[in-house]
Amino acid sequence: MSKRIVLSFPEDGISAEAELLEDAAPATCQLVWEWLPVENQTVHGMYSGREVFVMVEPKAVEEENLVNLPLPGEILYFHQEGGVYVDADDSYAEICVIYGRGVQLRGEGGVPTFANCFARMIGDWTEFAAACARVRWEGPRRLRVERGKEM
DSSP, rough: OOOEEEEETTTTEEEEEEOOTTTTTTTHHHHHHHHHHHEEEEEOOSSSSHHHHEOOOOOOOOOSEEESOOTTTEEEEEOOOOTTTTOSSSOOEEEEEOOOOOOOOOGGGGBOEEEEEEEESSOOOOHHHHHHHHHHOOOEEEEEEEEEEEE
């Protein structure tokens, strides 16, 4: 039985569905599933490219299904311990949505970094990707991530 999550921009009435990659990232899937629902303002990735993310409670999880060059439609969990970067004394974590090509995950100062890929979009999510792109030009929107169906 596979689990799904629903990602939505409630203010715009736009949503998409993603399937959890429980075989490839079981610990990350469990961590995220237990958190849901999550809703927060999006941030557009300024170092990596076509990604939006929401900040979540920082919890360490084992490295699994790591990516540096994610594909469009992949959903990632990124966790960083505090003190690694000059501007980040505290630990932080993000759920990242990759909405286009050419993304290379980078941290502060352009340093290449990696994140756990734990879900992948399914179906036609073209409208959702366009809403993600608008975050860059029009500013932050609220993104909601919640449990979907178990198939």
